[in-house]
Amino acid sequence: MNPADITAQSNTPNILIFDSGIGGLTIAAEITKILPQHPIIYIADNRLYPYGTKPDAVLRTRARSLFPILEAHYHPSIIVIACNSASTLILDEVRALTDTPVIGVVPAIKPAAEFSKTGSIGLLATKVTINRPYTQNLINQFAGDHNVVSVGSDILVFQAEQKMHGNPIDTDAIRQELLPFINQPNIDTIVLGCTHFPLLRDEISHILGQSVELIDSINAIARRTAVTLSKLTPDLPSTLPTPKHRFIFTAPNPKIDEITPTLHRRGFSDILIGNH
Missing domain, CATH: 3.40.50.1860 (Rossmann fold)
Structure with missing residues (x-):
């Protein structure tokens, strides 16, 4: 299967978690505890990693080009921007760019x-x-x-x-x-x-x-995600098969072999290059 062709493959609403690196794994872990039945698509925008050192104009330009692509490609039920550096700048802009509910993380x-x-x-x-x-x-x-x-x-x-x-x-x-x-x-x-x-x-x-x-803010973001999804899918069964989580880099990562064991331990069965 071509990683770039992977889209949501479950009828269960999926959660797209976005960060420039792997910091969002902290939020992914908490969301999985509260919402174990939902598949997670984690997008690590390593093409621009780290966001914390990039000019605001560069991050805004990246958001305008990337988020509509991610929404169209993966059809998420909800988007979680698991990055304070991004959320404090582009949260409102991403909400305006997409039709999907967007949750951001900001300092507590x-x-x-x-x-x-x-x-x-x-x-x-x-x-x-x-x-x-x-x-x-x-x-x-x-x-x-x-x-x-x-x-x-x-x-x-x-x-x-x-x-x-x-x-x-x-x-x-x-x-x-x-x-x-x-x-x-x-x-x-x-x-x-x-x-x-x-x-x-x-x-x-x-x-x-x-x-x-x-x-x-980790637990608060996970709880907000749960509340938002419950409003979108109130009739979802309480027990469902164990979902398949995917971790997708936006660009080739020469250290992918180093991080793979950690991602597997955290429940990500597929680690892929999305070329976004």
């Missing part, structure tokens, strides 16, 4: 501000997410009376990818990126504002200590 500023006892929280995201007006608006709206320390790190994205590829990670590099938080002892809550970062949750927690709560 509100729950972090509500959880914090000290009134001092951290935001750990990519540099572009940190600098987006959308992110600053979230801070102003939900944490305006808090001390917010923002750290933009593209190095942690690389470290998370290394971990998922089965390669050693550099804990000293991770610690260096977290120094602004370490130097602010009043911080009791940190937002993981990139879907890659929960992949390093253990390492981050070990460095910062158990007194610092790490908060992300």
